[in-house]
Amino acid sequence: MVANRERLELLARLGYAARGVVSLIIGALALLAAIGRGGGATDSKGALQTILSQPLGTALLAVVALGVFGFALWRTFQAILDADGRGTGPKAIAARAGQAVSAIIYASLGVFAVSLLLGGRQGDGGGTSTEDWTAWLLVRPFGRWLVGAAGLAVSGSALAMGYKAWTASFRRYLTCDAGAARWVVPLGRAGYAARSVVFLIVGGFLVVAAYQADPSEARGLGGALLALQAQPFGRALFTLVALGLTAFGAFELAESRYRRINAPDAREVVAAAKPMVM
Template identity: 75%
Template sequence: MTAANRSCLELLARLGYAARGTVSLIIGLLALLAALGRGGGTTGSKGALLTLLSQPLGNLLLAAVALGLFGFSIWRALQSVLDADGLGTAPKAIVIRFGQAVSAAIYFSLGVFAVSLLAGWGYGSGNEEQSAQDWTAWLLAHSFGRWLVGAVGLAIAGAGLGMAYKAWTASFKQHLGCGGDTARWVVPLGRAGYAARALVFLIIGAFLVAAAYQSDPSEARGLGGALLALQEQPFGRALFGLVALGLAAFGAFEFVEARYRHIAAPEGAEIGKVTRAGLV
């Protein structure tokens, strides 16, 4: 890989972190406005893209975010398949790299949705709650469907626990190239963001396990549904507000990652091997 190609890949990865930050920031700010009684609402990633499109220069902004989402998907694939972060092949590393592969697929599909919005095709498919319930119903209709839905729920809850660990240990620092005064505010920002995402993922996972146990797809929830579930708990409004603030903090933290994260683009020979094997 030439230096120019490596620079292009790094730029795509950084744009990807910024795109993910934009989506999370919109979700968090909308939820925070709802918690404060100033409008807003609960939504997921697709709803955030719809909101972005409705803004002045929305087409231009959404096109930039779509490019970033595809760039982030590519970077996640390189992290997973080529071990761009140097995690190794220990069991824990394999689990993390598998999660990165799943993340690559998710952000690629989100990029496709963004492009469909730009083309005027995707407006009717932005209901993430219905989408979650539809694919849950599809899985439940198959043999061992309840086990599959339960496994997905446990995997999502496991991802939530992983985020909680990051929030507790601030292990994300090892991938950042900032220190001193910058680190003093970046670390709390990252901790707040990962803690909020951990709680949301745990709620989504719990609802999927409930859907599997009851064989009822209507129990499934997306991100927006998880936020609504928080409001229904004791002290729900305060908890909902804190989580909304945390999601917005994660969005801001992603812009920090876009600037300071270590991006180690794999060598061209490595990418060629994987391409010839049909893996990317």
């Protein structure tokens, strides 16, 4: 059982590292664009495509894909088994629901990485998939309400990230000493602040898409960065957010080392899976 816990913990830590690599690439490409050295706004899928295009890209992407699936599994444990010990209060349930959604998102990202490894078609990384699922949802019964609810949920998540940046509440899940905390905590604050801005824009665009019943109004992460760049003082804001996203990538790499991970054992996993199978 101890060996199983250690394997699950290792997979979760690899997941945080993979998430960090993806965030670093997104932030670095945005920074290059901000200083006029190439690059550009992209999302997580675009970052995976960038990894694949590098020397030894196939091997690197395979490791990142494994990490992404590991992160999805860890998010599942957080949501279903309450691996972080959040409890069952209203705030805890909301947080765990968000972790469940995150598990689905990262699992789909892992599938995309595998499709790239198998020679699948490479998209443009600019948010087309967000438009696609928005278009699919809008033609369903109550579709506009569902897209609007998704936009509000993303906006709420963005506000929660802003709260994390302000309070550094993520510290309770870190096991680093005071010396490491002096650089890890500022990275986390800057990273969550940047993600808060980006996801607030994404949520706003989804609400607009629902109101106008127009999927072309929807934007993913890359599209949100482009929209930010187009605003007054956009270059300065774009640069700050790009720096923040890069900081978040570095913070996630630090989390892969310092995050408190209470991995469940096999019996807990089986017990949680039984109701789903039945």
